[in-house]
Amino acid sequence: MALNFTWYTESFRLAKEFKISRGAKTHAHVLVLEVSSVGNVKLTGWAEAVPYARYNESIESVVVQLEEASQHISQLADQANLTKLLPPGSARNLLDCALWDFRAKLENKSVISLLGMKQPSAVLSAQTLSVDSIETMQSEAKLLSHLPLLKVKLDANDIVEKMKAIHAACPNSDFIIDANESWNIKILNKVLPKLTQLNVKLIEQPLPADNDAGLLDINSPIALCADESCHTAERLPELIGKYQAINIKLDKTGGLSEALALAKAAKDAKLQIMLGCMVASSLAMAPIYLLSELADYVDLDGPVLVANDRENGFIFEECRMSAPPNLLWGTG
Structure with a gap:
């Protein structure tokens, strides 16, 4: 099954200003990735990440990583190759989690059941x-x-x-x-x-x-x-x-x-x-x-x-x- 990748940014206003030792912010700027099937069966998995300057990331730098890595992912099985394509960080997070969501929809099972783990309660x-x-x-x-x-x-x-x-x-x-x-x-x-x-x-x-x-x-x-x-x-x-x-x-x-x-x-x-x-x-x-x-x-x-x-x-x-x-x- 061929895959298509789409990414975009969103901004969430915070309920109140959020301050830590290295700065403050009033909005959460996130990057969203959608992984969709190409063909008659339309399925879409998605994920959200926050590129973080502390780790030398920006939305722009993560987009560059996604552009490069997505060219090497043509099918769901390629999820196993993510550690070879990308270092730990937001780009790999987006691809890994969007592919997990896509797999859940494709197999009509929850991710927790695919992992063989217990569903968390409250x-x-x-x-x-x-x-x-x-x-x-x-x-x-x-x-x-x-x-x-x-x-x-x-x-x-x-x-x-x-x-x-x-x-x-x-x-x-x-x-x-x-x-x-x-x-x-x-x-x-x-x-x-x-x-x-x-x-x-x-x-x-x-x-x-x-x-x-x-x-x-x-x-x-x-x-x-x-x-x-x-x-x-x-x-x-x-x-x-x-x-x-x-x-x-x-x-x-x-x-x-x-x-x-x-x-x-x-x-x-x-x-x-x-x-x-x-x-x-x-x-x-x-x-x-x-x-x-x-x-x-x-x-x-x-x-x-x-x-x-x-x-x-x-x-x-x-x-x-x-x-x-x-x-x-x-x-x-």
Whole structure:
């Protein structure tokens, strides 16, 4: 069956400005890929990705990769060659996930059944607090004080003071801190003893990915999670001893196929698993949601962060995330 590839950009306005240590944004700019059959039987699979400047990607650079790679994919079986055609990243993610969706429609089976895995039930997803002033973050936290798990974006400023204020607003919540590479080893050593008293369960990427060797000397009472340092299963051994957890994102692994391989390797290595996302719609969340049964933490609140999600997207009841019967991706 011959295949045709079409890609286009979309922009989702965010419900509110989203801030992390390296910048802020008001819109999510995404790239969508559609894979369609050529001939009498018309089938279309699709996927969504967020090219990320942190990994030297732009929408333009990913489009160039798609233009080149799509010329070497003439049939569904060519999905197995994606790792030879493309490095891990958004382009490979788009092709891999769109081909999985296409396969589900072609075989009239869900992707989860094709993988031979258990369908996730409603899962607890962290809700995100953007980095801001102490007062603003505490005020935002009060609105989420009934939720059991919050992810807090922080930079290197007022770390403990902000967490004390947030903890006071949400005394019964657990916290994941995401530093987005903004700390150094001195800061980490200084704040760790105090953060242990504030329900912090995980600290995500405290040090820059290319300067995290110092973590080998840290005996952290809080699990440290690799995000920017973690991409594929092949490089996982480099993280052992530095981190106790990894954050799996499709735009880093290059799609669902590698994400599953990475999750299995992490399980074998006795590492905790967090499922993460870029800010995007439910279409970007749907493939990685299938790995929820393997995860210790789920952080897939992208659809909550956009002002208007796609039709047939995920259902969020407070912090509980579940898929509707006719989810927009992967249901065959």
